[in-house]
Amino acid sequence: DVKVTQSSRYLVKRTGEKVFLECVQDMDHENMFWYRQDPGLGLRLIYFSYDVKMKEKGDIPEGYSVSREKKERFSLILESASTNQTSMYLCASSSPGGGPQETQYFGPGTRLLVL
């Protein structure tokens, strides 16, 4: 079974702090994604990566950066946390190509509260 793990389930941070959210997948997937999920807005793509050291902006990259130094690990960084970044953060991975490889496998999510 594919397993995607996220470093924390719940996190409370102060405004201005630098926040690291880590995601690890064990299925050797090339693609990894970071989303945030807010009520009424659904899942929105922040950043994604197709390969090690490669990253591309999603729909809402402002205020975020990412790092992918190893294939299995994709980190989301909030450079200076703000209250409007309070949200549920979800990491996902997938493998390119046809068949069921288009599906995305999600981690359990990190609920971040910025005070």
Add this chain to the structure above:
Amino acid sequence: SQKIEQNSEALNIQEGKTATLTCNYTNYSPAYLQWYRQDPGRGPVFLLLIRENEKEKRKERLKVTFDTTLKQSLFHITASQPADSATYLCALDSTGGGNKLTFGTGTQLKVEL
């Protein structure tokens, strides 16, 4: 830009009935459409994928239809059970490919005894 619409109102049905959820999209012709289930406080879990050249797909009690003319997908759960209560998300492959997905906001299903 791509727009996906799912009924934001919760759907309440009785156990044993068939639940039907709708996903409409505009401004795009997706190569495939996927349905995911999400339980409270958890990440979405993949259920079914249907491609643009497929009209219908089934998996156990689940059935998905894809009408590219109407730009609509219907998701059916037959013989529904309380354990089917969850939020169901539809997702389309995003413009530009690369396995990116655009998700709808989801419809909450409540199956009552």
